[in-house]
Amino acid sequence: xxxxxxxxxxxxxxxxxxxxxxxxxxxxxxxxxxxxxxxxxxxxxxxxxxxxxxxxxxxxxxxxxxxxxxxxxxxxxxxxxxxxxxxxxxxxxxxxxxxxxxxxxxxxxxxxxxxxxxxxxxxxxxxxxxxxxxxxxxxxxxxxxxxxxxxxxxxxxxxxxxxxxxxxxxxxxxxxxxxxxxxxxxxxxxxxxxx
Amino acid sequence: xxxxxxxxxxxxxxxxxxxxxxxxxxxxxxxxxxxxxxxxxxxxxxxxxxxxxxxxxxxxxxxxxxxxxxxxxxxxxxxxxxxxxxxxxxxxxxxxxxxxxxxxxxxxxxxxxxxxxxxxxxxxxxxxxxxxxxxxxxxxxxxxxxxxxxxxxxxxxxxxxxxxxxxxxxxxxxxxxxxxxxxxxxxxxxxxxxxxxxxxxxxxxxxxxxxxxxxxxxxxxxxxxxxxxxxxxxxxxxxxxxxxxxxxxxxxxxxxxxxxxxxxxxxxxxxxxxxxxxxxxxxxxxxxxxxxxxxxxxxxxxxxxxxxxxxxxxxxxxxxxxxxxxxxxxxxxxxxxx
Numbered sequence: 284x285x286x287x288x289x290x291x292x293x294x295x296x297x298x299x300x301x302x303x304x305x306x307x308x309x310x311x312x313x314x315x316x317x318x319x320x321x322x323x324x325x326x327x328x329x330x331x332x333x334x335x336x337x338x339x340x341x342x343x344x345x346x347x348x349x350x351x352x353x354x355x356x357x358x359x360x361x362x363x364x365x366x367x368x369x370x371x372x373x374x375x376x377x378x379x380x381x382x383x384x385x386x387x388x389x390x391x392x393x394x395x396x397x398x399x400x401x402x403x404x405x406x407x408x409x410x411x412x413x414x415x416x417x418x419x420x421x422x423x424x425x426x427x428x429x430x431x432x433x434x435x436x437x438x439x440x441x442x443x444x445x446x447x448x449x450x451x452x453x454x455x456x457x458x459x460x461x462x463x464x465x466x467x468x469x470x471x472x473x474x475x476x477x478x
Numbered sequence: 479x480x481x482x483x484x485x486x487x488x489x490x491x492x493x494x495x496x497x498x499x500x501x502x503x504x505x506x507x508x509x510x511x512x513x514x515x516x517x518x519x520x521x522x523x524x525x526x527x528x529x530x531x532x533x534x535x536x537x538x539x540x541x542x543x544x545x546x547x548x549x550x551x552x553x554x555x556x557x558x559x560x561x562x563x564x565x566x567x568x569x570x571x572x573x574x575x576x577x578x579x580x581x582x583x584x585x586x587x588x589x590x591x592x593x594x595x596x597x598x599x600x601x602x603x604x605x606x607x608x609x610x611x612x613x614x615x616x617x618x619x620x621x622x623x624x625x626x627x628x629x630x631x632x633x634x635x636x637x638x639x640x641x642x643x644x645x646x647x648x649x650x651x652x653x654x655x656x657x658x659x660x661x662x663x664x665x666x667x668x669x670x671x672x673x674x675x676x677x678x679x680x681x682x683x684x685x686x687x688x689x690x691x692x693x694x695x696x697x698x699x700x701x702x703x704x705x706x707x708x709x710x711x712x713x714x715x716x717x718x719x720x721x722x723x724x725x726x727x728x729x730x731x732x733x734x735x736x737x738x739x740x741x742x743x744x745x746x747x748x749x750x751x752x753x754x755x756x757x758x759x760x761x762x763x764x765x766x767x768x769x770x771x772x773x774x775x776x777x778x779x780x781x782x783x784x785x786x787x788x789x790x791x792x793x794x795x796x797x798x799x800x801x802x803x804x805x806x807x808x809x810x811x812x813x814x815x816x
Binding site (some may be wrong): 287288289290291292293294295297298300301310327334339352353354355356368387389408409410411440 | 528565587588656661729730733734735748753763766769773774776
C-alpha cells in the first residue's frame, strides 16, 4: 500500500485507508530476535514496536526461574491446560487464536532442554486484540540457557496466526501504522540490551 | 473486538463502589488487610528493584536520558505511577492471598481517576478498597503505599473534558487551549497544552474520556465544543504561527492529522458529524476505523512532541509575564498522564 502524501483531514479519508490496509493482512516480524537470556535480568519485550512494552521476561538461575508474563492484564500467553501458571511449548505450525488457552503465563520450565519451541501470545494494540508468537530455543536446563530466536505478530486484529509463520514484508503498510513505533521499539530494545 | 468493548474497557478504569463489593470486602478483605498491605509493600520493593537498572542507566547518561513524555528514569519514582501500578498489579494477581480473594468474587482491577480534585491517579481497586502502590510518585517523601476504604475516598471518575481541564491545569501545571488546528484529532485530543518549559503538546490521558464518549453519541466532545469561553481562547500567536510554519504543508509523514485551523462549528459539522455517522454503521466497519483513529492520534501526539515547538527563553519569559505560559517555578519533573 502506498502512503498518502497529504495528512488526513476527514473520517472518510481515514476509512478508505483502513479498508485498504485490511485488504492486506500479514504477519509482521518483531524487532526482537537472537536475544540470549541473561541471568538475574528482567527485560521488557515490545512485540509490535509501538513503544509500549507488552511482556516481561525474568531470568534467575539461583532462584531458579524463567518467567514470561504480560505487562498488562490483557497481554497473555498460551498455557498448559493442566496448570495455568506453566507456559505451553508449541510446535511450529500451531494455531494461536481466540480458542487458545491463555493466561498471564509465568513459568517457562517446560521449555528447558527442549530445543526450539514457540510461545503463543496475545496482546493489545490500540485497544484491539492481536495474536503472535515468540520462538524460544533452550540448549540446557538452566533458566539462562535459553534465547529468543525470533518473534512475530499478526497485523490484523482478532486474526489467528500460525507459530513460525513467515513474515511478509510490506514496508509501505508497516510504515503507515507501525513504522515509527517499530523504529522506536528497535532503538529501545538495543538500548535495553546494552544496559 | 467491538466499539462497545472499547467503551466498556474505558469504563472498567472507573472506581466502582457497590453493595456487593462492600459486603464481600467486609467478609474477606478487611480481616486480612494487614497481610494485604504487607504484600503490597513487598511487591513494590520488588518493582523498585526491577526498575533500578533503568534508573542507574539514565543517571549515568544524563544527556540522553530515557524520555517518556516528560518523564526521566533518573527522577524515579516521580511520574511513574502508571508503570508502578501496572507492574504491582500483575504481581498481585499471582499472589496466593490475592487469588483467594478474587476467587471469592472480590474485584481486583486498575483504576484511573481524579483524586481530591487535584490529581490524575493510577491506582488499584480491591473490592471496596482503594490501593495506591505508587503514592510517592508526585512527592517522593510520602509513603510508597496508600490505601483507603472507598467510602472515605475523595474521588471522581474521568467523565468530562471541563473537569479534565481543571485538574490538568492544577496537576500538570499547564496552560490549556482548544485544539482548533488539527480538527480530525479533536475527538481524542481536543486539548493543546503549553508545559512549564514552553513546549506545546496535544494532551492525552489514556483515552478514557473519548472512548466513553463513543458510547454516548460524543456528548462530552459536543459539550466541550459548546463551551464558548474555552473554545474561543486563542493560542498565543507564537505557537499558532509555528504550527502554521511547520505543519502548513500537510505532509502525512510529518504529522498524519491535517493541519486545518477551524472554528467550533467547522469541527462540529465536520469530524464530529462524520464520527457520529460512522458510529451508526455495523461494527465490522466501525471498529477498524475507530481503532486506527486512536492509533493515528497517539502517533500524532508523539510527533508533535518530538517537533518540540517552544519559544526562545526570552520570549518564554514574555509569555509567562502575560500568563499565557505556566510559571517555571512549579515546573514538575515528571508528571504525565499519557
